[in-house]
Amino acid sequence: GDSVTQMEGPVTLSEEAFLTINCTYTATGYPSLFWYVQYPGEGLQLLLKATKADDKGSNKGFEATYRKETTSFHLEKGSVQVSDSAVYFCALAIQGAQKLVFGQGTRLTINP
């Protein structure tokens, strides 16, 4: 079945460090890919998305490129801030299906 596998957390970095959170997927069709962020005690917010191969989603300094050849959608940021501390979820949606399939989430903590 369709699935998403994320880099295991928690991840702890210092402020201004480079961030990569790995995400790979398995899908029977051609999925759209998403990154969502969840701040403590809140719901999920869409961070970025990509709908086809080689698309790059970007927002708030975060980027992720849809790599069909490696079935990956890794999240990157060049210089993280304390305010980026949150849980990050990679997700996919298959054409024709309504629901999202989430990865297990990666907890990120940025220390000043």
Added chain:
Amino acid sequence: GAVVSQHPSRVICKSGTSVKIECRSLDFQATTMFWYRQFPKQSLMLMATSNEGSKATYEQGVEKDKFLINHASLTLSTLTVTSAHPEDSSFYICSARGQQGHNQPQHFGDGTRLSIL
């Protein structure tokens, strides 16, 4: 941007009480709404999908008589946890999507933390 409001944000009640959670799309018409449950430090588990005016589609293992879902309008869906017990304590999150199409993102509410004593 698209906004989804979920209410209440926190509920504490006695065992046996029924609890209703509302999910509203504030600036768009939500043809489809989703209800998730999230256990501490875990991912979201989809409970059910509801389309406006239709019966909800429940995921395997989710008791439809326990978790009643109503999606009577394009801007409102409700989840009622009937006769709640301590094992129902969890973080419940709704999301909404305005159009058909896998590339349309879901917009999430801020969640409801339910604590059953």
